[in-house]
Amino acid sequence: MRRPSPPRRSTAARTLAAATLAVAGLLPLAVAPAQATPPVDTLAKGGDHDYPHHELSPELQAKLDKTVRDVMKKAGIPGVQVGLWMPGKGSYVRAFGVADKHTGAPMTDDLRMRIGSETKTFTATAVLELVDDGLVGLNDPISKYVKGVPNGNHIAVRDLLDMRSGLFSYSADSAFIRAFLKNPKRPFAPKELLGYAFKHRNQFPPGSKFQYSNTNYILLGLVVEKVSGKSLRDFIEHRVLRPSYLDHTLFPQAAEFPRPHAHGYTDQTPTGKVADATHWNPSWGWAAGAMISDLHDLKHWAKDLATGTLLSPATQAKRLKVLPTGIPGAGYGLGIFNVNGWTGHNGSLPGYESLTIYLPEQRATLVALLNTDILYKGEEPSTVLGKAITSVVTPKHVYYLPPQK
Structure with missing residues (x-):
């Protein structure tokens, strides 16, 4: 599944079709120096409460x-946080490289990062909680909650969750791309984003095929707000983050980025020149990609997401029922993927990439946070890293999503 982010260079949209679930971020700060400080790795400072300490x-x-250093070197990744927890074998938590290319400050395992499309796992959980509350039906048409959606009488909430609505992704619209690149600090309102999408004809009849679209999750965010009477931010805070004890995870109101955080670097600029995107406004991702978290919160979220801690068993079973995506070894459920046995999601937005996955067969968790989204030979850097790590520790379950044409 691919990311919902603006284009590489100014030539064409980076279409988030179906190969690496993710999104984008935003503000042109200082341009990174030509050479980054050599990678330095640091041991974890945080504790693990639901895994052995060894x-x-x-x-x-x-x-x-x-393995991590080799990937960083070949892919040009400035800094990485990696957490691997394998019951019966032990844990591995490291930070490599730099968090700030200008100052050379080292990456550490306690820095917050933007997590892009992993936001979808939180939005989907919020919707599914409303399903459990009896307030939303998976087969309800989106027109019941949001007016003006093309073919909205026939697109079900389920179609939005599992990326089978046929709605055009606003992040692939040329006018949106121009507006974003012109001023990545500017805010975008949810209905403004839908305006970019609804100019386009639907891509296919709902339910007939998989196509990754950020538009789906903007609509789902509006469903949560309409039904709950609360802002999406408040609902996720009270019904998802607090019950899961995710104290370092947040849905920002605008471009705020609590410290400590790592700087993020992107080449999604008008000229293709690498820029510091740390403070770009992520409002354009909203329910599809605006959230912030850290390594240790995501470790716990990986398990809660995969095991359904916040949902009824019946609803969790529906979430985990993945359908084909057209990508070998990859299926997509209700805001969650399964890639060769690993369940979870990835994320990407200008300057940052993330990967949070859980392997039920071994009760293993892998979290990787990177401060760049610059592709390596057409591949997401988080995919390159995830593939390399899982090839070492779970060779029968290698995480890999091929580049999309």
Whole structure:
């Protein structure tokens, strides 16, 4: 599944079709220097409460250290946080490289990062909680909640959740792309985003095929607000973040970015020149990609998401029923994917990428946070890293999403 982000360079939209679930971020700060400080790795400072405290074997740690450094070097990744928790084998938590290319400040495992399309897992959970409350039906037409949606009488809430609505993704609209690149600090309102999408004809009849579209999740955010009477931000705070004890995760109101955080670097600029996107306004991603979190919160969220801590067993079973995406080894459910056995989501927006996945078979969790979204040979850097790590620790379950044409 691919990311919902603006285009690479100014030539064409980076269409978030179906190969790496993600989104984008926003503000042109200082341009990064030509050479980054050499990677430095640091041991974790945080504790683990639902896994054994012992670390992986020294041999496996050394192999993973080399694997991560090799990926960083070839893909040009400034900094990475990696957390791997494998019951019965131990844990591995490291931070490599730099959090700020200008100052050379090291990456550490306690820095907050923008998580892009992982926001969809929180939005989907909010909707599914309303399903459990009896206030929303998965088969309800979106027209029941939001007026003016093309073919809205035939597009169900379920079609939005599992990316089968046929609605055009606003983030692939040329006018949106121009507006974003002209001023990435500017705010976007949800209905403004829908305006970019609704200018286009629907791509296919609802339910007939998979196509990743940020438009789906903007609509789902509006469903939550209409039914609950609360802002999406407040609903997620009270019904998702607090019950899961995610104290370092938030849905920002605008471009705020609580410290400590890492700087993020992107080449999604009018000229293709690398820029510091740390403070770009993520409102354009809203329910599809605006959230912020950290390594240790995402470790706990991976398990809650995959096991359905906040939902009824029946609703969780519906969430986990993945349908084909057309991508080998990858299926998509209700705001969640399964890639070769790993369940979770990834995220991307200018300057940042993330990957949070859980392997039920081994009760293993992998979280990776990167401070760049610059592609490596057409691949998302989070995919390159995830593939390399899982090839080492779970060779029968390798996480991989091929580049989309």
